Amino acid sequence: MCPALAPRNLANIMAEVDRLQCRMKELLRFLRSAERQSEFLDLNTLLRGTVQMMGGRMANAHLKVNEQLAAKLSPITGDQVLLEQVFMSLIGNAIEAIPESGGILTITSGTTLKEAGVTQVFAEIRDTGMGIPEDKILRIFDPFYTTKVQGTGLGLAIAKKFTESHGGAIPATA
Numbered sequence: 001m002c003p004a005l006a007p008r009n010l011a012n013i014m015a016e017v018d019r020l021q022c023r024m025k026e027l028l029r030f031l032r033s034a035e036r037q038s039e040f041l042d043l044n045t046l047l048r049g050t051v052q053m054m055g056g057r058m059a060n061a062h063l064k065v066n067e068q069l070a071a072k073l074s075p076i077t078g079d080q081v082l083l084e085q086v087f088m089s090l091i092g093n094a095i096e097a098i099p100e101s102g103g104i105l106t107i108t109s110g111t112t113l114k115e116a117g118v119t120q121v122f123a124e125i126r127d128t129g130m131g132i133p134e135d136k137i138l139r140i141f142d143p144f145y146t147t148k149v150q151g152t153g154l155g156l157a158i159a160k161k162f163t164e165s166h167g168g169a170i171p172a173t174a
Helices: 005-031 045-055 055-060 080-097 154-167
Strands: 039-041 063-068 076-078 103-111 119-127
Touching: 005 154, 039 080, 039 103, 045 063, 045 080, 045 103, 045 119, 055 080, 076 080, 080 103, 080 119, 080 154
Parallel strands: 063 103
Antiparallel strands: 039 076, 103 119
């Protein structure tokens, strides 16, 4: 190996080790039961905070946000960090689904009436990307299933697990 290339190769190796360490942490968190720190949360505040955290990536992707948040929602009980991870994963996937020319991310919150007259709070995230092919839709929540070159296949699996641990569901449509 050429001595001049050694520092660059070492930097690449260190960057890859850091990337793998992050993926391993994701995997370990997924394999452990989702330990929740429950507190009362405002869903709209949580959504706006997540959008703000992802603002740089969304701007780079030319992704415009259309917020359709309900004016008044009952507080939800949950773990803020886990729920932020869910929304970050969904928004991250939207960013990757949008063509380079840009697109629109619509974030909606509201309430729906469930069985026995119980009102449930919901959040919905939609993008104007090309959608998920029907032959892949059944697998997108499977751990390690990915269609991305750099993907680990853990993002949506973790998002689903965290959502279900809060009593919610993530339906996916093609």
